[in-house]
Amino acid sequence: MKRPPRNPPAPPVEAPPPQFDATPDLPEPFGYKVCWFAVRASDPAQVLDALGWESEGPANWHTGIAAAYRRTSGGQAPWVFASPPVDGWVLLVGDGLPYPAVYPEDRLEGIGQAFDVIFTRLKDHFGEAQFFGSHRVADFVTWARARRGEPGRQFCYAGSSGEVYANVGAQSAEEAALGFAVLSGLSPVDARDRLSELLEEEMARKDALVASGMSRRDASRQVRPSGRSVMPGEEDVTALAGAWSVDPTQFDEPDRGYVPGVGLMARVPTDLGQEPVSPPPLR
Known part of the structure; x- marks a missing residue:
């Protein structure tokens, strides 16, 4: 017995267009994602x-x-x-x-x-x-x-x-x-490897401070005085x-x-x- 032909997939339906307001307003914050x-x-x-x-x-x-x-x-x-x-x-x-x-x-x-x-x-x-x-x-x-x-x-x-x-x-x-992190002159692959090296060094310094008796929070502050990671x-x-x-x-x-x-x-x-x-x- 022949199977009935399958219906072809429906073409994608475009979502309704967004509604735009032309009333002037103040700048809207953005910057993430x-x-x-x-x-x-x-x-x-x-x-x-x-x-x-x-x-x-x-x-x-x-x-x-x-x-x-x-x-x-x-x-x-x-x-x-x-x-x-x-x-x-x-x-x-x-x-x-x-x-x-x-x-x-x-x-x-x-x-x-x-x-x-x-x-x-x-x-x-x-x-x-x-x-x-x-x-x-x-x-x-x-x-x-x-x-x-x-x-x-x-x-x-x-x-x-x-x-x-x-x-x-x-x-x-x-x-x-x-x-x-200073990555000037490095290829993308070398820059990737350098970032990994810097992160390992950062983690090793933090672990050493914790092993000496410092709290992990204080160790993080000492290793990252700016609050920023190398990544x-x-x-x-x-x-x-x-x-x-x-x-x-x-x-x-x-x-x-x-x-x-x-x-x-x-x-x-x-x-x-x-x-x-x-x-x-x-x-």
């Missing part, structure tokens, strides 16, 4: 024009940031929010933005090449471009800065896989001031953002003098987007 570019510009339209991306319409901070965090599926293009200027910086925020990757050879199936396209367009048009991102579940952190005519800096690490995907250029003065984390990303441009986690602090504004929504072109940075570990 998301990626963003920062460029010196006075208008979000300038940023989208430099990228050749079409605006999908205005949105204020509250609805724009919510859409930037929104997950997409079924091949939908990720949303990005081009913010109103804050202290002279326009921030391009999106969960689906590509990130730096020079390792492995395929550059994470093209994510690294897609990042280079966006980063270069912004740097060439505005003279400087910055990038930041993190996701605590995957222990993912990344940052980058490029200035016209100067060597660039890129770093990308995922603790869930134990890999450094990018370590380009010398450590910046701001990274050094924040106490980040970079999400707080390092936002601290560096504040040193290089603006820290978006601080947008709700009082007396910052911010004024209400409206940004623009856009979609990341499908050939430049990526799967959201979230577990399971990065590719």
